[in-house]
Amino acid sequence: MNKKVFRLLILLVLAGAILTGCAVGIRAESTPGLTVTDDYVYLSYMNSLFQLDQASGAQLSSFPEKTSANLAMYAPPVVDDGFVYFGDLANDFHKVSEANLKQVVWTFDKAKGWYQAKPASENGLIIVPSTDRNIYAVDKENGTEVWVYRGEYAFITEPLVVEDKVIVSAQDHMVIILDSSTGEELYRVEMKGAVLATPLYDPASGSVFVGSLGREMISFDLENGDVNWTYNPEWLATIWATPIILDNQLIFTDKTGKIIALDPETGEDLWQNNAGGTVIAGVALVGDQGFLVAREDGTMSYYSSESQSGDWTVTVPGNIYSKPIVHGEQIFVPVVKADAFLYTYSITGVPGWSFTPSK
Amino acid sequence: MWDTIIIQPFTNLLLLITMLVKNFGIAIIIFTIVIKLITYPLTAKQLKSSMAMQDLQSDPAYKKMMAKYKDNKEKAAEMQMKVYKEKGINPFGSCLPTFIQLPIIIGLYQAIMRVMASTPLELVKLERIVYPFLDVNKILPIQNRFLWMDLGQPERVWIGTIGIPVLAILVLATTFIQSKIMQPPTQENDQSAAMGNSMMMMMPFMMGWMAYQFSAGLALYFLISNITTVVQYAAMGRVDWSRIIPGVQPKEQRKPIVVFEDDEFEAEVEPEPVKTVKPSARASAKKQRPKMKK
Numbered sequence: 001m002n003k004k005v006f007r008l009l010i011l012l013v014l015a016g017a018i019l020t021g022c023a024v025g026i027r028a029e030s031t032p033g034l035t036v037t038d039d040y041v042y043l044s045y046m047n048s049l050f051q052l053d054q055a056s057g058a059q060l061s062s063f064p065e066k067t068s069a070n071l072a073m074y075a076p077p078v079v080d081d082g083f084v085y086f087g088d089l090a091n092d093f094h095k096v097s098e099a100n101l102k103q104v105v106w107t108f109d110k111a112k113g114w115y116q117a118k119p120a121s122e123n124g125l126i127i128v129p130s131t132d133r134n135i136y137a138v139d140k141e142n143g144t145e146v147w148v149y150r151g152e153y154a155f156i157t158e159p160l161v162v163e164d165k166v167i168v169s170a171q172d173h174m175v176i177i178l179d180s181s182t183g184e185e186l187y188r189v190e191m192k193g194a195v196l197a198t199p200l201y202d203p204a205s206g207s208v209f210v211g212s213l214g215r216e217m218i219s220f221d222l223e224n225g226d227v228n229w230t231y232n233p234e235w236l237a238t239i240w241a242t243p244i245i246l247d248n249q250l251i252f253t254d255k256t257g258k259i260i261a262l263d264p265e266t267g268e269d270l271w272q273n274n275a276g277g278t279v280i281a282g283v284a285l286v287g288d289q290g291f292l293v294a295r296e297d298g299t300m301s302y303y304s305s306e307s308q309s310g311d312w313t314v315t316v317p318g319n320i321y322s323k324p325i326v327h328g329e330q331i332f333v334p335v336v337k338a339d340a341f342l343y344t345y346s347i348t349g350v351p352g353w354s355f356t357p358s359k
Numbered sequence: 360m361w362d363t364i365i366i367q368p369f370t371n372l373l374l375l376i377t378m379l380v381k382n383f384g385i386a387i388i389i390f391t392i393v394i395k396l397i398t399y400p401l402t403a404k405q406l407k408s409s410m411a412m413q414d415l416q417s418d419p420a421y422k423k424m425m426a427k428y429k430d431n432k433e434k435a436a437e438m439q440m441k442v443y444k445e446k447g448i449n450p451f452g453s454c455l456p457t458f459i460q461l462p463i464i465i466g467l468y469q470a471i472m473r474v475m476a477s478t479p480l481e482l483v484k485l486e487r488i489v490y491p492f493l494d495v496n497k498i499l500p501i502q503n504r505f506l507w508m509d510l511g512q513p514e515r516v517w518i519g520t521i522g523i524p525v526l527a528i529l530v531l532a533t534t535f536i537q538s539k540i541m542q543p544p545t546q547e548n549d550q551s552a553a554m555g556n557s558m559m560m561m562m563p564f565m566m567g568w569m570a571y572q573f574s575a576g577l578a579l580y581f582l583i584s585n586i587t588t589v590v591q592y593a594a595m596g597r598v599d600w601s602r603i604i605p606g607v608q609p610k611e612q613r614k615p616i617v618v619f620e621d622d623e624f625e626a627e628v629e630p631e632p633v634k635t636v637k638p639s640a641r642a643s644a645k646k647q648r649p650k651m652k653k
Contacts, residue, residue, distance in 0.1 A: 028477055028478050028481065029478065029480055029481055029484075030478035030479070030480050030481070031478075031479065031480050074478065112509070112512065112515075112517075113509065113511075113512055114477070114512075116477075116478055131477055131511065131512070132509065132512070133504075133509075153500045153502070153503075154477060154500075154503070154511065156477070156478065156479060171499060171500035172500055173496075192496060193495075193496040193499070194482075194496070194499040194500050196479055196482065213486075213495060213496055213499060214496050215496075238486070238495070240479065240483070280479075280483055321479065321480050321483065336480070
């Protein structure tokens with residue numbers, strides 16, 4: 001072969017490899033999606049949705065039948081009545097059997113965008129946000145579209161259903177409240193930055209608490225959308241995660257690792273602490289005694305509501321971007337850039353099983 | 360290092376343009392054109408160098424010289440280097456600008472990918488590389504909608520349940536046009552050129568396939584990049600439209616940049632050894648014999 005042609009061929013192959021290597025296959029980088037039930041752990045990450053035994057971490061089942069480089073899933077599933085509901089990055093939303101994940105009941109394929117957030121289940125409907133700027137309500141039984149809400153930007157956050165209302169965080173600095181049976185927009189609350197955290201609803205006060213990248217935490221009345229208070233001191237950084245309520249304290253973290261406790265009624269400062277590093281995953285409630293703060297670098301600390309300081313700390317071998325889930329006596333921590341996809345600990349910080357998919 | 364020098368400035372420039380024009384699609388178009396204009400001197404140098412090389416290689420005298428030394432590669436290389444030196448041709452002149460441009464092209468591509476962050480993790484990473492003077496709150500969310508496209512998704516125009524990849528088709532067409540009009544003229548029976556041509560024909564399909572697979576934002580970048588390249592070549596008077604538009608008169612032969620003169624070649628080439636034949640005894644006798652006067 002002529003040298004020139006050979007060089008051209010090499011150049012073409014190199015160009016193809018550089019470009020395709022960067023973008024073909026899984027086209028988005030995201031964090032593992034985790035759902036824990038009494039019996040099983042569901043982990044959606046990369047090319048599969050895994051079903052694991054909750055006690056031992058043994059892999060019981062997975063979806064799909066045959067993995068593909070063009071199929072990725074990151075959205076945590078919803079498990080209800082023996083079925084598992086989840087979406088993927090090939091724009092499909094599935095209902096599969098809990099007994100065998102490969103047994104597909106229906107697939108909803110009307111969205112033109114990815115599913116990255118956990119859906120909500122309410123009154124026979126699955127309410128699922130898509131990056132095609134729509135929120136779909138799908139009939140749980142047959143997978144048909146019941147209503148669709150058309151927004152302005154991609155929806156990437158889990159919706160929160162409270163009675164007849166759906167609360168949706170939107171990237172266009174809005175929290176949108178929809179009627180859960182029709183999808184009609186009831187009202188919206190404007191914030192100063194993109195809202196990437198699912199709001200928290202407090203049934204006792206009827207208030208919703210939500211933070212944004214606009215360096216603020218707000219409380220509003222779910223009934224009418226009236227803002228109760230806004231917390232936005234100069235030093236506050238961006239807020240990426242959902243707050244918790246513990247002992248009548250609203251607790252949340254900002255990106256720089258500040259742990260802030262406010263009076264949920266007035267928004268006044270109660271106390272502050274510092275996790276000592278970047279926090280994206282936020283805080284996770286541990287029973288009614290304390291909470292966990294998981295730093296991006298894998299350092300996870302337990303804080304009791306009494307001491308307000310770290311009682312114990314473990315180092316998880318990976319980066320933490322998803323909120324750990326506390327179920328019973330176990331803590332489940334999904335990680336990225338680690339040997340395993342998931343690590344478990346007891347609520348006293350003793351390491352348990354970890355999960356690495358079988359090849 | 361790579362991120363700080365290439366990706367971060369590119370990403371921030373792209374974000375700045377997005378903030379100013381309030382549309383990510385228009386920002387990609389402006390950004391691509393700006394980068395193409397910045398790298399234009401390199402493109403021009405590359406083209407000039409490859410044109411000079413083409414002129415030399417199609418010169419009959421040069422070909423004759425190379426044919427002469429086809430069995431003596433060392434000598435051929437020596438002569439070649441001599442000619443390059445005399446004519447001021449840098450044999451790597453067309454490769455070097457490509458190598459300099461390569462990081463820029465990859466950086467451009469990666470900056471577009473970064474800005475099209477569509478997951479919380481990607482947004483965390485994007486926020487981390489935004490310069491402090493660009494307020495992330497004013498940047499996010501990035502409007503991915505441009506014309507009929509969602510720039511974060513592979514582009515399709517839906518007619519019922521059939522999705523037509525219009526952008527991928529446009530990328531294929533413009534890559535084809537680019538290859539066709541910039542292709543050097545080939546001579547008959549030139550096998551290597553024919554192979555080169557078939558490779559050139561593969562390129563549009565490869566680019567079209569990538570545009571089909573990738574998000575529309577990247578496909579848009581491919582399209583604008585192709586169009587800008589054609590415009591740049593046209594501005595240099597290098598484009599022969601007769602190759603793609605039927606009825607257009609072929610372009611007149613341009614004046615070669617490098618002329619390889621036969622005399623120079625002859626001067627360099629060693630004189631051909633004279634064939635010596637031992638004279639016969641009769642011929643020698645004839646030579647020595649005095650000429651008879653008539």
